[in-house]
Amino acid sequence: MSSAIVFTEYGGPEVLHLVEAEPPTPAEGQVRIRVRAAGLQPADSLLRSGRFRAFMPARFPQRLGNELAGVVDAVGPGVAEFQIGQEVLGPAAAPGAHADHALADAAQLVTKPAGLAWSEAGALSASGQTAATCLHDLGVAEGDTVLIHGAAGGVGSMAVQIAVARGAHVVGTASERNHQFLRDLGAVPVLYGAGLAERVREVAGGSVDAAFDTAGTDDALAASVELVADRSRIGTVAAGADVERYGIRRMSTRRSAGQLRELVELAEAGKLRVFVQRTFGLAQAHEAYKELDGGHVRGKLVFLMS
Ligand SMILES: NC(=O)c1ccc[n+]([C@@H]2O[C@H](COP(=O)([O-])OP(=O)(O)OC[C@H]3O[C@@H](n4cnc5c(N)ncnc54)[C@H](OP(=O)(O)O)[C@@H]3O)[C@@H](O)[C@H]2O)c1
Structure with missing residues (x-):
């Protein structure tokens, strides 16, 4: 049994x-x-x-x-x-x-x-493949500055590390207690909530190339739209996100053994924990x-x- x-x-x-x-x-x-x-x-x-x-x-x-x-x-x-x-x-x-x-x-x-x-x-596999698929579809590449909302969570913490491994600069949102955790993953932490766009602008030196949302809050979506010029480079996987209101895309996961193997290799190389x-x-x-x-x-x- x-x-x-x-x-x-x-x-x-x-x-x-x-x-x-x-x-x-x-x-x-x-x-x-x-x-x-x-x-x-x-x-x-x-x-x-x-x-x-x-x-x-x-x-x-x-x-x-x-x-x-x-x-x-x-x-x-x-x-x-x-x-x-x-x-x-x-x-x-x-x-x-x-x-x-x-x-x-x-x-x-x-x-x-x-x-x-x-x-x-x-x-x-689940959070890792979601993060990998979405960063790929947002075109996150070396030199980009990417904003990740909910960066300390299951999907967010993997997205931070995958983006860093791709050579991107990452700004991640979390509550204060998770800021050192985000620094350890290679991101610059910012507090979520009112005034978010301003705080991100300060640490990002102005521009943000792409935004990946796992939090689904109005603060996160509004800041993304304000900071990222190209709407096609803003996406969310958060269940409650009001994508119609902000005109951004809802993203979904593609799973494949090939993609999962790449994540396992990153983990073995010490680049994905x-x-x-x-x-x-x-x-x-x-x-x-x-x-x-x-x-x-x-x-x-x-x-x-x-
Ligand atoms: N897991 C998957 O594979 C998957 C796949 C597709 C879609 N999704 C969807 O993606 C979303 C995130 O999934 P998950 O597995 O990453 O969830 P999770 O691990 O439960 O997310 C928890 C994290 O959310 C953060 N958070 C809470 N309120 C926040 C806010 N207002 N702004 C920014 N961050 C906030 C928390 O950080 P603090 O403690 O610092 O507040 C915490 O670290 C969910 O809606 C889920 O349904 C997930």
Whole structure:
């Protein structure tokens, strides 16, 4: 048997339960993974609360968790690239990584380097691939000055490091308590809230070439529009961002094993760190989701299984 976090009605973290079930069977092109670590994302909370129901309704009992690292323990038909016992990381085939066992499409997985801690490996793929896709689509390149809103969060902290690795100058927004964290990642920190554009202008020496928003606030979007001349170089992934009002683009993630491998290589080279604020056991689901829902996670929260 296998433990999994499920919910059978929409609501707060209290609707989550840990259940025992048969491990799932991999379909064509899939592998089953004995999960060792799985990151949490705001998307998990949006699915659980029902805010996602218009375009992604829950199928009760619904599982959660989109990213994982673990050991392949069953291989479906047509899978040649992975064998039982291999250590891998990547996206789950469908929400369900917050469990002892989960399914994944073999084509989306990459080998986990031995030197990468389980907790970091299990929290790399979703936020990392979102950050990488968006910076690519915003054309962030060497010499650019890029403004990243919500720079201390899961997506933001990876976006800062990827942009720095590309040779960009990064200005990142966060509360005061995260400013040293942002400096350590290579960004110039600024406080979010009223007067943001002015503060960014001061530290950026005038112009900003691109803005990537993960916070979704009016302050962030208004400052982006004020500071970046080319609207096509402003984008947001924040769930609540009013993109129509500001005439900016909503960005989405493209996932590929090739892109994920590049992120793993950056991590191995010491240029991308997955900062894990805290790990939880599956039995601590309520606590973990309450912390996520608070909206002030530094880096990532991760379920760590034995
Ligand atoms: N994770 C993904 O792969 C993914 C993919 C697509 C879309 N998204 C969306 O992108 C957004 C961010 O995701 P995430 O995983 O990065 O979230 P997260 O890790 O939960 O973000 C938490 C961070 O947000 C910062 N923050 C809170 N209020 C802020 C404000 N007013 N201005 C600027 N920063 C603020 C916090 O910094 P302080 O503590 O310093 O306030 C904290 O570090 C969400 O809406 C999510 O649905 C995420």
